[in-house]
Amino acid sequence: MIVSMRRKTAQRALWVAALFLVPVPVLAFAEAFIPTMRIFELTLVVLITIVVEGAHGVALLLLGFFAGHALVYAAILWLAARVVTSLLERLSPAALGPATVALVTLGLLTAIALPIYDTPFHARLPHAGLLEVYR
Amino acid sequence: MKATPLVLLAALVLAAGAHAFERTETREPCADFDPLRRPFFGDTHVHTSLSFDAAGQGTRAGPREAYRFARGEPLGIQPYADDGSPSELVQLRRPLDFAMVSDHSDLLGETQMCATPGLPGYDSWICTVFRRWPLLGYALINSRYGMERPTRMSFCGPDARICLEAADGPWKIIQTAAEEAYDRTASCTFTTFVGYEWTGMPGMANIHRNVVFRNERVQQHPTTFVENPTGELLWTKLEEECLDGDRGCDVIAIPHNSNVSKGLMFRIENEAGQPIDQADALRRSKLETLVEVTQHKGDSECRPDGLSRDELCGYEKLPYPSLDGEARPGTQSIPPRVHAREALTEGLVQHARIGANPFRFGLIGSTDTHLGTPGLVDEDQFPGHAAGPITRRMEIPALPDSPRYNPGGLAVLWAEENSRDALFEAMRRREAYGTSGPRIVTRFFGGWDYPPDLCDAPDLVARGYAQGVPMGGELGPLPASSSKPRFLIAGWQDAGTADRPGTPLERLQVIKSWVDDAGPHEKVYDVARAPGPIGTVDLATCELGAEGAPSLCTVWEDPDFAATEHAMYYVRVVESPSCRWLQFVCNAKGVECGDPTTVQDGLEPCCDDTSAKTLQERAWTSPIWYTPAP
Structure with a gap:
């Protein structure tokens, strides 16, 4: 089956996959390599905590810290997806769809098979694959 | 040995002194009794799974397990496999003579509530965060309690009653474990003390005190920092409920880690902001007869750039003066009176000024383990102390702890026998010393x-x-x-x-x-x-x-x-x-x-x-x- 895909669709698919799959470093608080979506999740957790318990202690600091990380990485990954899409399109416009699917599949399989994440935010599994990192 | 009259007199004095400590509990006299006193080695600073930060690091050993460890039994520590087997077994080469589990009184109830299905608060948002994202939960909760004016979690209710009542369960566990492990036979092999750690940390300045009770008669509830946020308020509680109260309990408090107190541990102003007076000094020196001079978070003895040229003062020094210093090294200068020697010297100054020495304290060491492993001080056995994000034991780390930390030390008490009364009297008269481990x-x-x-x-x-x-x-x-x-x-x-x-x-x-x-x-x-x-x-x-x-x-x-x-x-x-x-x-x-x-x-x-x-x-x-x- 040949998958045809427009450039914008391919770019969005790669970006979303990168948000969920690509481990990015957390630069302070705790050494970690986790997906950007995981940082968005932590941002949400802190935000809900502030709503429920109030902005005590380092809650606001953590909110800004996680939100900042998440937004910066989302932007970087957007640019990266754009660059990759351009490269693939230049190589062969017809192969854009299959190449995108192949890349996402490869990333998915790698993230599932290997413990590529280092996540001290997890309760039990510091080194985790994709199936554990969001558990 | 030539028995001079002087020695005979000494023997008589000491024999009389042998009965100088009042027996305040029901127990057999120790068969091994030395009027010239012996050194007993122990640890008065031990956290177990009942402490919020230890629980957040995956510690499963409770007070009973900690006391068994102190008596020489092996203990498995985290991380644990899915089948519950520990990643590492640790064991003392030599059992201790005494120990005290000193879990944090603050968050004692909350830790229990967050861990026990069915208790109020278990399903609260913050408990869910703590269970699912322990490191994040630790940061959110611990920093809240480290504020100048800390407040309780919302699920504690407006007067904190729910959480304070929930602390009764673990407080009872602590007392029961101490009683079970205490050897009341004539063998006197092991002594325990009931105690807790009052965990004051205004603005991340460590003003913690370990509260030690003489015998099984203790406060009904451990005193907490949130409700009693100064050292003076802790002393007031101990006076009202023990020394001057009708519960019949006797008690002292042992400050620790003045090195990260931002200079607040040994203040020379009272709660009202006035210079301390003679009554303040006498009160303090009565209640705080000892200071823990070394433990895993560094040495608190002396200031490297202090009044004396002390070439050996650099031992196990932290380069910052507050509990959050590890997260932002190099940003804080060391204020005055963060070290015991500075306070001992200042005590002389105050004595000359007001006629009493507020800092008339002796020195001990302890571990502050958060693994429930009292006395595990040998340098070649250090598994880390497992408190706080830097020393997490969620995995087997390359290094067990920050290179700045250390295994901690021991408390040594000169006493006639290994019983609570004899050891407590040694603490009270300051016939005690600390070691860095050996x-x-x-x-x-x-x-x-x-x-x-x-x-x-x-x-x-x-x-x-x-x-x-x-x-x-x-x-x-x-x-x-x-x-x-x-x-x-x-x-x-x-x-x-x-x-x-x-x-x-x-x-x-x-x-x-x-x-x-x-x-x-x-x-x-x-x-x-x-x-x-x-x-x-x-x-x-x-x-x-x-x-x-x-x-x-x-x-x-x-x-x-x-x-x-x-x-x-x-x-x-x-x-x-x-x-x-x-x-x-x-x-x-x-x-x-x-x-x-x-x-x-x-x-x-x-x-x-x-x-x-x-x-x-x-x-x-x-x-x-x-x-x-x-």
């Missing part, structure tokens, strides 16, 4: 007319008591027959075990503080040294050199004594150099700094210049004070 034995007596050859006398201890006072005491008035005090100072190296012999001693030192018209002064005297060169250690194997002495003893006379000046003396017993825990870990992991391929991720401190690889273990005695006639 079981060094040291005697320190002060008097006016010890003969210079007293070290050669077989009855030196009896004469030490008969002709003077032991560590923790007051020299008393200068007699007409003398012009300078003399001190009997003796140290014996840790005897060690068959597989790990102790390290010989390098020297004995006297640290003196005094106050004259020009202000406070400190001076360090080397009073006895092992013959030969300073000891060495082979870093590749951690084998010790042969240098050092198995024991040292001297009678030292203060050459700078002035009868009109307040003074304080304590002794430091210093071992020859040996490997620090970091070097043991690096060697075990095969690190060779000349070969970068052996330096795996996380092991970089093995080869940097800023992390100490060797140390000189030591003991610090409680002081002996001199007060001039008014």
